[in-house]
Amino acid sequence: MKQKLMATALAAAMVAGPALADLTVVDTSYRTGPYAANGIPFSDGYQDYFTLLNERDGGIGGEKINLVECETGYNTEKGVECYEATKGEGGGALVYQPLSTGITYQLIPKATADGIPLHTMGYGRTSAKNGAVFKWVFNYPANYWDGASHAITHILNENGGDISGRKIALVYHNSAYGKEPIRTLEELSKKHGFELTLLPVDHPGQEQKSQWLQIRREKPDNVIMWGWGVMNQVAIQEAVNIRFPMDQFIGIWWSGSENDVKAAGDKADGYKALAFHNLGDDYPVYDDIQEYVVDSGNAAGAGDQIGTVLYNRGMYAAMLAAEAIKTAQEMHGTATINAAQMRDGMENLEMTEEKMAALGLPNFGPEFSVSCENHGGNGFGAVSQWNAEAGEFELITDYYQSDQEIISMLVAEDSAAFAAENGIEPGC
Amino acid sequence: MPDQLIFAMEVFLNGLMAGVLYALVALGFVLIFKASGIFNFAQGVLALFAALTLVGIMDGQVPFSHLINAVFGTDIHHFGWHVPALAAILLTMVVMVALAWAVNHFIFRHLVGQEPIILFMATIGLAYFLEGFGDIMWGADIKKLDVGLPQGINTVIDEVTYGIFGYGFFIDNLDLWATFVAALLVIALVIFAQYSKHGRAMRAVADDHQAALSVGVSLNFIWVMVWSLAGFVALVAGIMWGTKSGVQFSLSLIALKALPVLMLGGFTSIPGAIVGGLIIGVGEKLFEFAIGPMVGGATENWFAYVLALLFLVFRPQGLFGEKIIERV
Structure with missing residues (x-):
C-alpha cells in the first residue's frame, strides 16, 4: 500500500x-x-x-x-x-x-x-x-531620477531653454516612492533657477483639496506629479476643477495610463506624462x-x-x-x-x-x-500626451537623455552610502 | 482684510465640504453600530460594492462576464443598453437590500448573542468576501461614474467672493451637492428613527435586544432593515466619492476617513457623525493650511487621528455618544 x-x-x-x-x-x-x-x-x-x-x-x-x-x-x-x-x-x-x-x-x-x-x-x-x-x-x-530630469528638460524645451524664476510644484505621494524625485529636482532647481514647491499627498490620495487649493492660490507655472493608483485620478480631476492648464501638468510614467484620465474624461485632454517606451x-x-x-x-x-x-x-x-x-x-x-x-x-x-x-x-x-x-x-525618456478625442496617450517628443551630470553625481553618492552601510566593496 | 485670512476662510469652507463627505461614510457605521452593536469593518467595501453595482447597471454590463466567458468560452460583456441614473440607483438599492438580507441570513442570524469581537471579525470576513465578489461580478477596471451631478468650480460663489474680497473662493459644485444630499439624508434618518414605527423598533433593538424581542420586535427584520439603510448610505457615499475618482477598488479605503469622525462624534449618534465629520474636515484643512508648510505637509490624516486620540483620552464616548455605565 x-x-x-x-x-x-x-x-x-x-x-x-x-x-x-x-x-x-x-x-x-x-x-x-x-x-x-x-x-x-x-x-x-x-x-x-x-x-x-x-x-x-x-x-x-x-x-x-x-x-x-x-x-x-x-x-x-x-x-x-x-x-x-x-x-x-x-x-x-x-x-x-x-x-x-x-x-x-x-x-x-x-x-x-x-x-x-x-x-x-x-x-x-x-x-x-x-x-x-x-x-x-x-x-x-x-529610473525615477531620470524621470525628474526628463520633466524639467521638457519644461526647458517648451520655454526656450530658460526657466529661471519659473514656479514648479511637485505633487507627490507621501511615501518613499513619492519622495524619490525631490533631491533631483532640488539640484535641478539650483542649476536652472526655478522655484520648487513641494506638496505631499497622504496615502491613498482620495482627498487632495488642500494641495490643489494651494496650487490655485500660488499659481505655479507647472505641476509635476509622482502618484500611483487613486491619487492620479483625483489629482487630474482636481486640476480640471481648478482649471489648471492640462498641458502644463506632467506626471511620472506611473501617472500616465488610460486609467488615470478616465475619471476626468474629456477634460483631461492635453495632460502629459513621461514615458520610456512607445x-x-x-x-x-x-x-x-x-x-x-x-x-x-x-x-x-x-x-x-x-x-x-x-x-x-x-x-x-x-x-x-x-x-x-x-x-x-x-x-x-x-x-x-x-x-x-x-x-x-x-x-x-x-x-x-x-x-x-x-x-x-x-x-x-x-x-x-x-x-x-x-x-x-x-x-532616455520621452513625453506623452492624452488625446481625449482619440482616447489614447501619444508620444509628443523623441527620446531624450536625462541630465547625466546631476544623475551620475546623485547615483554615486547614494550607492556609496548604501555600500558603506552594508559593508559592500564596490567593484566590477 | 489680510490675504492669509481670506485664504483661511476659503480653506474653512472647503473643510466643511470635505467633512460632509467623511460624515457620509461615518453614517453607515453609526446606523449599524446603533442597531446591533456591530462595528462594521465592511462599510467601506459596502460603498465600493454599491458604486460598482450602480455603474454596472448604468452601463448595461453583464455581471460575472469574465467568469462566464472563461467557463463557457463566450465573449459577452454588455447587454447593449444604458440605464438612466435614477432607475439604476433604484435597481442598485434593490441589490443592496438583497445583500442586506443575505448578510443577515447567512452570517449575523447565526451569531446572535456572540461577543462584539466575534461580530467585528465576521465583518472583516464579509469585507474580504465582498471585495472579491465585487471583483468577479463587475471586474477590477476603473469605471467613470456620471449620474449627472455637476463638478468643478461654482462660478456664483467665485464671482460673489471676488466682488467682496478681491479673491474668488473655490467651492466644488459636487461638494455642494454632497452637502445638500447629506443634509436631506440626515433629516430623513432622524425623522425615521424618532417618529416611525420601524425606527422606534430599531432604537428599541439598539437599547436591548432581548427586551425588544420580548415585546414582539423582529430582530431579523430590524437587522435587515438597518443593513439596507447602511447600504443606501454606502451607495450615496459611493456616488459622491466615485464621481471624484472613478469607481475603483480604492473606494473601500474611504473607511479610513470615517474612523476619526466616529471617535469624535460617537459611534451611536447620527448628528454626531455629521458634527464629527465637520470638525475633522475643517480641523485637518486649517491645520494643513497653517501648520503644514512648517512641518513638511501631509498632516491631514495625522491631525484627524491625533484629534480622535485626544477625544478617546478625555471623552471616550465621543461628543454625542452614549456613556456606558455598567453596574457591578
Whole structure:
C-alpha cells in the first residue's frame, strides 16, 4: 500500500511538476486590491509576450519558458512571500520583476544573497543603477531620477531653454516612492533657477483639496506629479476643477495610463506624462500576439488590454527579459541557463533599433546598453500626451537623455552610502 | 482684510465640504453600530460594492462576464443598453437590500448573542468576501461614474467672493451637492428613527435586544432593515466619492476617513457623525493650511487621528455618544 502511494505521488509529481530544464520566470502580479486596475494590464502584457515566444518560437533557444504567477496584491509582505515561495520553482527562478518599490526594497538583500537578479524597470531603488554596488539589481532603461530630469528638460524645451524664476510644484505621494524625485529636482532647481514647491499627498490620495487649493492660490507655472493608483485620478480631476492648464501638468510614467484620465474624461485632454517606451498597438508583434496568444485562448487575461499603456509596459519588460535570456544563452553556450548566467545576460544586454525592429517592435523603446558599472541604461525618456478625442496617450517628443551630470553625481553618492552601510566593496 | 485670512476662510469652507463627505461614510457605521452593536469593518467595501453595482447597471454590463466567458468560452460583456441614473440607483438599492438580507441570513442570524469581537471579525470576513465578489461580478477596471451631478468650480460663489474680497473662493459644485444630499439624508434618518414605527423598533433593538424581542420586535427584520439603510448610505457615499475618482477598488479605503469622525462624534449618534465629520474636515484643512508648510505637509490624516486620540483620552464616548455605565 505504502509503495503504491509513493508510486502514485511520484507519477503525479512527474505529470504536474515543471520540467527542471525550463526557463522559469516569475510574474509577481497584482490582480486584486486597490491597485488591480494597474496590475492587470501590466501582468497581461508580461505573460502574453512569454506565451507568444512559447507558442510561436517554442520558447527561447529551444527551451520553453515556465511562467509562474504569484499574486502580491501590491502588498510588500505578500510580495516577499511570493519571492520565497517561487524562487526555487522549476530549478530556480531566473529573474523577478516585483512591480513595486516597497517589494523591491525588501527583495534587494534577499535576491543579492540568493543570487537571483531583479529587474525594477522605472521604479525601485534608483541608485541600483550603479552595478558596482548593486550586482543583482537592474533598473534599465530609465529610473525615477531620470524621470525628474526628463520633466524639467521638457519644461526647458517648451520655454526656450530658460526657466529661471519659473514656479514648479511637485505633487507627490507621501511615501518613499513619492519622495524619490525631490533631491533631483532640488539640484535641478539650483542649476536652472526655478522655484520648487513641494506638496505631499497622504496615502491613498482620495482627498487632495488642500494641495490643489494651494496650487490655485500660488499659481505655479507647472505641476509635476509622482502618484500611483487613486491619487492620479483625483489629482487630474482636481486640476480640471481648478482649471489648471492640462498641458502644463506632467506626471511620472506611473501617472500616465488610460486609467488615470478616465475619471476626468474629456477634460483631461492635453495632460502629459513621461514615458520610456512607445504607446499604442500599431506594431507587428501585436499581430502575432493576437494570432498565437489571444485567438488561441492562451491570453493571460481577457485579451482586452492589448495596446494600453500598462500592457505595453508589461510586454516591454518581458521582451527585455527575453533578450537578456538570449544574451545569456549566447554568452554561456547553453540554452538552460541559471540565475547567475541570467545576470550576465542582463549585464551585457544591448538594445538596438535593429534588434527591436526584428522583434516586431520598431521604435518601441530607446536604444541602450547595460554594463557592470551601469545597470540603468542610458537614461532616455520621452513625453506623452492624452488625446481625449482619440482616447489614447501619444508620444509628443523623441527620446531624450536625462541630465547625466546631476544623475551620475546623485547615483554615486547614494550607492556609496548604501555600500558603506552594508559593508559592500564596490567593484566590477 | 489680510490675504492669509481670506485664504483661511476659503480653506474653512472647503473643510466643511470635505467633512460632509467623511460624515457620509461615518453614517453607515453609526446606523449599524446603533442597531446591533456591530462595528462594521465592511462599510467601506459596502460603498465600493454599491458604486460598482450602480455603474454596472448604468452601463448595461453583464455581471460575472469574465467568469462566464472563461467557463463557457463566450465573449459577452454588455447587454447593449444604458440605464438612466435614477432607475439604476433604484435597481442598485434593490441589490443592496438583497445583500442586506443575505448578510443577515447567512452570517449575523447565526451569531446572535456572540461577543462584539466575534461580530467585528465576521465583518472583516464579509469585507474580504465582498471585495472579491465585487471583483468577479463587475471586474477590477476603473469605471467613470456620471449620474449627472455637476463638478468643478461654482462660478456664483467665485464671482460673489471676488466682488467682496478681491479673491474668488473655490467651492466644488459636487461638494455642494454632497452637502445638500447629506443634509436631506440626515433629516430623513432622524425623522425615521424618532417618529416611525420601524425606527422606534430599531432604537428599541439598539437599547436591548432581548427586551425588544420580548415585546414582539423582529430582530431579523430590524437587522435587515438597518443593513439596507447602511447600504443606501454606502451607495450615496459611493456616488459622491466615485464621481471624484472613478469607481475603483480604492473606494473601500474611504473607511479610513470615517474612523476619526466616529471617535469624535460617537459611534451611536447620527448628528454626531455629521458634527464629527465637520470638525475633522475643517480641523485637518486649517491645520494643513497653517501648520503644514512648517512641518513638511501631509498632516491631514495625522491631525484627524491625533484629534480622535485626544477625544478617546478625555471623552471616550465621543461628543454625542452614549456613556456606558455598567453596574457591578
